[in-house]
Amino acid sequence: MAHKPRAEMIAETRAKLVTAARKAFGTVGYAEASMDDFTAAAGLTRGALYHHFGDKKGLLKAVIAEIDGEMWARMSAATRKAPSRWQGFVDECVTYVEMALDPEIQRIILRDGPAVLGDPSQWPTQNACIRNMTATLEKLVEEGTVRVLDPQATAHLLNGTMLYASLSIANAEDQQRASREAVRAMTLLLDGLLAEPKAS
Structure with missing residues (x-):
């Protein structure tokens, strides 16, 4: 054999x-x-x-990396289904926030992860997310869809917003309501980046 x-x-x-x-x-x-x-x-x-x-901490990092890869796949799928680059960007951000309702993501990524590994904004996975958002924003600026802005600074701002929105959902008493309100606020915030903001 x-x-x-x-x-x-x-x-x-x-x-x-x-x-x-x-x-x-x-x-x-x-x-x-x-x-x-x-x-x-x-x-x-x-x-x-x-x-x-x-050690156990190193194993947690590996588990988080695996889950993060699956989260990224779900966000990418939402982007691919969208009719435009802008809508894909919005859908990707919304998908990230909505995933905070997933019990496994809540416990491992949003609760235990920060408690054991520290500030999530410093994790390698967050850096990769920011790089991807920066690249997309650069293209959206070039095509005139969003206002002229610094793509990297904006990516950092949006990433922080999404992360802390997710943390608030995971720790809310009424998580479904918190998710709906976070998605609504996120969508309004993103609309404000448009070169020609949507009429309210």
């Missing part, structure tokens, strides 16, 4: 640990998740966790 290539075995081990940890973090939370429990669930040892991720 042929042995699997080393790289494939490493990838499988990492995937098993991330899957088990994601389930644990999403159900009982980071603080209550037992490393012994989720390594056992993955059929692995603590040693494998330390070898591949350093």
Whole structure:
């Protein structure tokens, strides 16, 4: 029987640990998740966790990166369905805010993530989001859709708005209402960037 290539075995081990940890973090939370429990669930040892991720915090980073990739895919899908670059940009921002209603995103990304890893605006995933928003805003300025502005400064402003809107939704008593109001406010804010703002 042929042995699997080393790289494939490493990838499988990492995937098993991330899957088990994601389930644990999403159900009982980071603080209550037992490393012994989720390594056992993955059929692995603590040693494998330390070898591949350093510690529990390193594993949380890997779980957040996986979820972030899925969030990005959902935002990109919303963009592709839009009839114009501008509407795609709006839909992408709205999708991000609406995802704050997802229980797993709330617990891992919006609650445990900041508590364990610090300010989300400093995470690598946020930097990638800002770069993408900056590039889109540059194109929107070039085509005359939005006012002449500094794309990077605007991307930072919008990213912060979306992030803290999401945090407020995750911690609201009435999350559905908080989401509706946040989306409405976000849409009005974005409309203000247009070269010819929509009539109210």
